[in-house]
Amino acid sequence: MRPQKIADDQLLPALTRVFRTKGYEGASLKELAEVTGLKKASLYHRFPDGKQEMAESVLEYMGQWVTTNIFNILTKEEFPPETRLKHALVQIGKLYDGGKDGCIFRAFSMQAGLDLFQEGIKKGMNDWLNAFKNLGTAMGLSDKIAEENALQSLIDIQGSLILSKGLQDNNIFKNTLKKIENRYG
Template sequence: MSSESSSKSAINEGLYSTFRSLGYDGATLAALSRATGLSKASLYYHFPGGKQEMAATLLRDSVTQLNLLAFKQLNKKKRTANERIQRFLAGFSEYVSHGQENCLAAILVMGGARPLFLSSIKQQTESWLADLTNAYTEAGLSDKKARRKALEMFTSLYGGLCMAQMLDDPKIFQQTVNRLSKDAE
């Protein structure tokens, strides 16, 4: 790991947390500059495409992170289907800091920048849904029931995040995860 890549990930960390807490429109270059410790000009050196390229990059990074933490757990064929789902839930929860943060894809798709990112988010969400559906079919459910269960789980996870924001209490999300975890046993 070179010093270049470690400082690059530090920059991305600052951009990421800014987009997550302020949304796309709220994350001004001034705010992004503050969060990274870099001047606006330096940000443009790293991201010639400006703010849009920054958000697109961080969206890709966050998707990678969520895949690593959660969705890869669904592919461990040596574990039982239920164990895989338990680990998926734990990974998803970790990704959103147990309800304290929100999913960047959800933030971007709900705000004014929706048109910029919709097609990529839609595609990724469909892929996630397919992964989870597949895990349920491997647990013995019919295709139809597996799809339904997968959608219900996603709905509960994102609804839990939304309610945690509206009630300003991450425990709401944690309760949702605990319930899903028990249901999967």
């Protein structure tokens, strides 16, 4: 068997970039092949179910990254909740490159993508909410307030990403992360 031309740790971030910028419907196989340096046939060899399998792999890859770098930090009980929040917010900043990158949920939530990935998107959003809610309860907030803060934090992150892009001002995203820290502090 021939060695792969591109390892998964390079392939999946490359595919992610295209899906983040073009969405599921807008990402063409030509663009997906070009960004990976593979021919379309090689992409189909790696992903026999085509673009849908690529998108599912990207969702899984991003989910694993977020779990490792954000959720596991938010729930790491050996550290004070304030420390966990600060570290998680740094990772959120990295995930979205300081507000320059869009959210993969947004990229896959247009109609065709939503029809295909709705369960994965819903699970991912619930994971975000649960991680922030758990942080809030660890900080002594009531379940109700912790849940409200979690929902508002997710709304703030998603909304600030859209505004940062639309207004071409990444400070909107950066300031939102500070507001989230203040909300819990």
